[in-house]
Amino acid sequence: xxxxxxxxxxxxxxxxxxxxxxxxxxxxxxxxxxxxxxxxxxxxxxxxxxxxxxxxxxxxxxxxxxxxxxxxxxxxxxxxxxxxxxxxxxxxxxxxxxxxxxxxxxxxxxxxxxxxxxxxxxxxxxxxxxxxxxxxxxxxxxxxxxxxxxxxxxxxxxxxxxxxxxxxxxxxxxxxxxxxxxxxxxxxxxxxxxxxxxxxxxxxxxxxxxxxxxxxxxxxxxxxxxxxxxxxxxxxxxxxxxxxxxxxxxxxxxxxxxxxxxxxxxxxxxxxxxxxxxxxxxxxxxxxxxxxxxxxxxxxxxxxxxxxxxxxxxxxxxxxxxxxxx
Amino acid sequence: xxxxxxxxxxxxxxxxxxxxxxxxxxxxxxxxxxxxxxxxxxxxxxxxxxxxxxxxxxxxxxxxxxxxxxxxxxxxxxxxxxxxxxxxxxxxxxxxxxxxxxxxxxxxxxxxxxxxxxxxxxxxxxxxxxxxxxxxxxxxxxxxxxxxxxxxxxxxxxxxxxxxxxxxxxxxxxxxxxxxxxxxxxxxxxxxxxxxxxxxxxxxxxxxxxxxxxxxxxxxxxxxxxxxxxxxxxxxxxxxxxxxxxxxxxxxxxxxxxxxxxxxxxxxxxxxxxxxxxxxxxxxxxxxxxxxxxxxxxxxxxxxxxxxxxxxxxxxxxxxxxxxxxxxxxxxxxxxxxxxxxxxxxxxxxxxxxxxxxxxxxxxxxxxxxxxxxxxxxxxxxxxxxxxxxxxxxxxxxxxxxxxxxxxxxxxxxxxxxxxxxxxxxxxxxxxxxxxxxxxxxxxxxxxxxxxxxxxxxxxxxxxxxxxxxxxxxxxxxxxxxxxxxxxxxxxxxxxxxxxxxxx
Numbered sequence: 001x002x003x004x005x006x007x008x009x010x011x012x013x014x015x016x017x018x019x020x021x022x023x024x025x026x027x028x029x030x031x032x033x034x035x036x037x038x039x040x041x042x043x044x045x046x047x048x049x050x051x052x053x054x055x056x057x058x059x060x061x062x063x064x065x066x067x068x069x070x071x072x073x074x075x076x077x078x079x080x081x082x083x084x085x086x087x088x089x090x091x092x093x094x095x096x097x098x099x100x101x102x103x104x105x106x107x108x109x110x111x112x113x114x115x116x117x118x119x120x121x122x123x124x125x126x127x128x129x130x131x132x133x134x135x136x137x138x139x140x141x142x143x144x145x146x147x148x149x150x151x152x153x154x155x156x157x158x159x160x161x162x163x164x165x166x167x168x169x170x171x172x173x174x175x176x177x178x179x180x181x182x183x184x185x186x187x188x189x190x191x192x193x194x195x196x197x198x199x200x201x202x203x204x205x206x207x208x209x210x211x212x213x214x215x216x217x218x219x220x221x222x223x224x225x226x227x228x229x230x231x232x233x234x235x236x237x238x239x240x241x242x243x244x245x246x247x248x249x250x251x252x253x254x255x256x257x258x259x260x261x262x263x264x265x266x267x268x269x270x271x272x273x274x275x276x277x278x279x280x281x282x283x284x285x286x287x288x289x290x291x292x293x294x295x296x297x298x299x300x301x302x303x304x305x306x307x308x309x310x311x312x313x314x315x316x317x318x319x320x321x322x323x324x325x326x
Numbered sequence: 327x328x329x330x331x332x333x334x335x336x337x338x339x340x341x342x343x344x345x346x347x348x349x350x351x352x353x354x355x356x357x358x359x360x361x362x363x364x365x366x367x368x369x370x371x372x373x374x375x376x377x378x379x380x381x382x383x384x385x386x387x388x389x390x391x392x393x394x395x396x397x398x399x400x401x402x403x404x405x406x407x408x409x410x411x412x413x414x415x416x417x418x419x420x421x422x423x424x425x426x427x428x429x430x431x432x433x434x435x436x437x438x439x440x441x442x443x444x445x446x447x448x449x450x451x452x453x454x455x456x457x458x459x460x461x462x463x464x465x466x467x468x469x470x471x472x473x474x475x476x477x478x479x480x481x482x483x484x485x486x487x488x489x490x491x492x493x494x495x496x497x498x499x500x501x502x503x504x505x506x507x508x509x510x511x512x513x514x515x516x517x518x519x520x521x522x523x524x525x526x527x528x529x530x531x532x533x534x535x536x537x538x539x540x541x542x543x544x545x546x547x548x549x550x551x552x553x554x555x556x557x558x559x560x561x562x563x564x565x566x567x568x569x570x571x572x573x574x575x576x577x578x579x580x581x582x583x584x585x586x587x588x589x590x591x592x593x594x595x596x597x598x599x600x601x602x603x604x605x606x607x608x609x610x611x612x613x614x615x616x617x618x619x620x621x622x623x624x625x626x627x628x629x630x631x632x633x634x635x636x637x638x639x640x641x642x643x644x645x646x647x648x649x650x651x652x653x654x655x656x657x658x659x660x661x662x663x664x665x666x667x668x669x670x671x672x673x674x675x676x677x678x679x680x681x682x683x684x685x686x687x688x689x690x691x692x693x694x695x696x697x698x699x700x701x702x703x704x705x706x707x708x709x710x711x712x713x714x715x716x717x718x719x720x721x722x723x724x725x726x727x728x729x730x731x732x733x734x735x736x737x738x739x740x741x742x743x744x745x746x747x748x749x750x751x752x753x754x755x756x757x758x759x760x761x762x763x764x765x766x767x768x769x770x771x772x773x774x775x776x777x778x779x780x781x782x783x784x785x786x787x788x789x790x791x792x793x794x795x796x797x798x799x800x801x802x803x804x805x806x807x808x809x810x811x812x813x814x815x816x817x818x819x820x821x822x823x824x825x826x827x828x829x830x
Contacts, residue, residue, distance in 0.1 A: 042658030074527030198466035213672020
């Protein structure tokens with residue numbers, strides 16, 4: 001039996017229509033979206049998630065509200081496990097940082113890694129600067145390194161936990177220049193800055209927006225910036241490479257994941273929401289105000305990034321003498 | 327002069343009807359949040375953040391700050407009535423507040439807490455207004471060795487919190503210090519006492535322990551006497567529900583002590599209101615003439631910590647507004663709010679935004695008056711809660727405790743911990759172990775360990791750093807003196823006995 005050509009065309013057309021309709025009608029969140037963060041209110045991820053929620057509402061990118069849910073604990077382990085438990089949940093997302101990848105390397109209890117969740121998008125890279133007190137004798141990074149060479153182990157840096165980016169930068173610098181200085185951990189960001197401004201430590205790695213105000217007030221000086229290119233706020237400060245130290249710029253990375261086991265169209269939907277977010281004027285202003293770098297990457301690119309990042313961190317942490325469990 | 331013009335400009339802003347309204351909204355919300363255990367100011371402020379974009383920054387700041395200091399007023403309510411600390415800074419208030427309630431003086435305790443909060447809250451704003459810049463320098467001079475000495479001073483107070491047996495008090499302190507050690511070590515990323523549970527990686531929340539030991543332990547101990555229909559007598563008549571003149575007289579020094587200690591500790595980014603309240607309670611007890619009555623329900627035992635946690639708010643705003651340095655969860659979210667509104671918090675914030683700063687300061691005076699007017703009439707109302715029969719009151723306490731703990735973390739694991747600590751609290755009561763030293767060890771343990779290790783890293787392993795710096799040396803000396811207090815007491819009794827024997 002031969003089908004008339006016209007019928008074939010009609011059938012094909014209907015088929016096309018229905019598939020494209022299905023795509024257009026595809027997934028949309030139906031309940032308010034839970035955005036899980038691993039810090040308490042006021043922490044870095046919490047602040048980003050709340051700012052994103054405000055921008056998404058303003059730009060009308062979601063048909064429902066987005067609520068930030070704090071699941072602090074275990075350096076991200078609790079939030080990651082919470083997302084893993086929500087397998088297949090279509091109205092939950094999470095905001096991750098690099099800690100979600102490094103923590104499982106060192107802590108046997110942190111069993112869920114980013115790889116166990118569904119990648120959605122990478123959002124920002126947070127650069128940093130190396131700052132000293134304004135009345136410190138070091139005018140350049142080379143001055144500081146020289147001083148560290150002359151007094152091995154006697155200079156001090158204030159920072160967060162030993163697994164934080166601050167210490168990673170220190171490890172890289174020490175290895176590259178054959179120097180060593182002490183790293184003193186403070187749990188709160190405020191205490192780290194207070195330790196530097198009070199003259200109790202010699203140097204710290206600080207976020208550009210935070211440093212900006214202390215520089216303007218004449219309390220702080222920046223020796224180098226940890227970013228690929230010069231940041232708009234610091235046109236006269238060399239990057240690490242420009243300062244003659246060839247180490248990778250380790251940014252703090254932040255992005256979005258979803259629970260495991262969600263359909264592909266949901267991933268596309270979310271990827272699209274965040275892609276559109278990063279194209280809005282509010283997002284660009286947020287990035288500029290906070291001196292961040294736009295680090296948008298799609299779900300597929302993010303998986304590759306996981307591997308690179310994990311491998312690099314594993315090496316750095318091993319060098320730092322930290323026990324690796326995975 | 328500058329202060330007077332600043333304040334009058336500030337009053338012009340704070341007295342605008344819209345700002346008065348938002349100030350009122352803030353302090354009412356704060357009181358409610360403080361009363362409910364679990365939901366704290368940081369979570370509330372974070373939830374309200376999207377709303378603030380529709381307001382002027384001054385109104386928004388005034389409201390959010392209102393939530394912050396308003397919560398300190400409400401925090402004492404459940405501590406006094408139910409032995410359930412409404413927030414971490416009100417744990418110490420349980421010690422004497424709840425005992426006052428058991429003696430039928432709940433109204434007086436609540437009244438004293440409100441008055442102490444008002445006095446100290448106002449002193450805190452005065453401090454913020456008058457001495458913020460020089461104090462910011464003091465906060466920067468204070469570093470790890472000083473923090474260690476401060477915590478050692480606090481821990482020395484254990485000898486004052488001990489009940490009948492010093493040995494039992496010290497054992498309880500050790501358990502508290504041990505609990506403080508649970509979790510991931512900041513310096514080496516090693517997990518300690520986590521037993522393979524990721525819920526323990528970030529340590530045990532102090533509020534879970536405090537609510538378990540104080541509230542659940544108390545309920546369990548009271549359930550042994552089921553025939554007791556009403557737990558606490560509540561006197562009739564409004565007059566008997568308010569503090570007496572004698573109470574206020576007894577609290578004179580506590581008002582001053584709480585205000586000053588709270589403010590000074592608040593200025594330090596690494597301390598906080600819980601430590602402030604413990605320190606002022608300890609100081610109050612150390613200088614008191616009726617030291618042995620503390621813990622049985624003396625009003626100054628309520629006034630000192632409640633004052634301290636209120637003036638701490640004014641103190642904590644000093645590093646936030648003069649340096650852009652947050653010292654706690656609440657100030658961190660306030661800092662984030664300022665950034666989201668487009669401000670640049672830092673050393674130049676006040677000079678560049680004088681209207682916002684002075685408007686906030688003026689609103690805090692007004693807000694404290696509002697809080698006093700709001701809270702005093704509530705005292706008789708709240709005191710009626712204790713009229714409830716035990717078969718209603720006990721489940722109520724259990725419910726409030728569990729909901730409180732669950733709202734903090736949203737984790738069932740923490741509920742299990744709560745029950746465990748409830749049992750521990752019960753056993754400690756049965757075996758006559760004091761619970762305050764355990765809580766003290768837990769509050770100070772983590773910060774003390776960190777400060778010691780930071781100090782030793784700064785000095786490359788030499789302990790002399792702790793005594794070579796004047797501020798830390800003075801505090802350590804004070805700590806030693808406090809440790810000697812019980813010995814003086816013993817010495818005195820020996821001397822009296824010797825005199826008696828001579829005379830006889």
